[in-house]
């Protein structure tokens with residue numbers, strides 16, 4: 387399978403990039419990613435399961451019509467009874483699958499449908515062969531193909547179902563007394579059919595896993611600033627609304643800290659653009675550290691402008707956190723000989739808060755924090771204003 391090259395180093399650290407480099411030829415990711423992939427697969431294959439279920443029911447009923455032509459009583463009665471029983475199972479499981487509420491049951495229910503179809507078909511073939519050994523058994527292969535390609539099962543799950551169906555078939559034919567050479571011939575045909583299905587399913591799952599990793603990686607790249615690894619402005623704009631809705635629901639406040647490095651043009655002019663980039667990365671790391679709780683967010687808005695969105699925090703604590711951040715940069719002691727404010731690199735911070743129950747527009751809190759930042763700059767820089 388394909389190997390991934392140097393470009394993955396550009397997007398590290400990322401578990402998706404690591405997994406792409408490690409490979410997954412055994413169709414397995416690291417534990418956390420595997421869980422994420424399976425949840426994604428269940429979600430993605432929901433529509434597929436709906437289509438597969440309707441298709442299976444139509445084919446199952448069409449085959450019942452064939453039975454009416456090919457099989458005579460009393461075997462016909464038994465076969466129709468099995469068809470009805472399987473149909474009842476399909477309708478029951480299908481009803482639960484379509485409700486979507488039972489997302490955890492989606493996989494066992496899908497497998498139950500495949501097993502009901504496969505074992506039902508094996509029993510029907512066994513009953514029919516009791517009277518007429520020429521009754522077509524190849525329909526069993528349709529069930530295996532559905533398991534491999536139609537239901538959104540992983541290869542291991544599809545293989546498990548196909549094997550159970552094959553065993554049920556051998557058992558049913560044994561009881562029906564099908565001559566051994568014929569049984570061997572049929573089993574070999576089914577085995578080869580399954581081999582083709584399994585190889586196809588492997589390739590499909592491999593591609594599905596690859597797509598999963600690359601799409602997650604792309605999403606991460608689209609949301610991150612490439613220099614600092616912080617969220618970018620696009621991600622901030624999108625997530626602010628979601629966080630504000632959650633804050634309203636939970637009765638929590640939000641604080642926005644707008645941070646701007648002081649005299650950064652002079653820093654660039656004095657130390658060069660490369661050193662400027664390194665300084666931006668160090669500031670980014672401090673912002674990242676300050677956004678330590680799960681719903682906090684460190685952002686590089688662009689150039690030497692950063693933002694820190696803090697969740698569940700009042701105005702006093704927000705101001706303290708801003709002051710701590712300002713001091714952390716000062717304490718980092720990055721020399722800045724051409725600054726008018728200090729001998730080291732510093733930043734000014736504007737703070738604004740949104741309490742639950744107030745109108746919460748990003749533009750509103752942003753303007754408020756921007757005004758405060760302007761004040762911090764105007765009053766001499768290297769300070770916090772609210």
Ligand SMILES: Nc1nc2c(ncn2[C@@H]2O[C@H](COP(=O)(O)OP(=O)(O)OP(=O)(O)O)[C@@H](O)[C@H]2O)c(=O)[nH]1
Nearest residue numbers: 646647648649650651652654659660662663689690
């Ligand atoms: N090295 C580097 N510099 C950048 C980057 N993005 C923006 N800059 C520089 O950041 C500087 C910002 O300068 P100004 O907007 O004038 O602000 P300032 O010099 O920090 O002045 P005050 O904010 O008023 O203290 C410009 O010189 C930009 O070239 C970047 O990605 N890397």
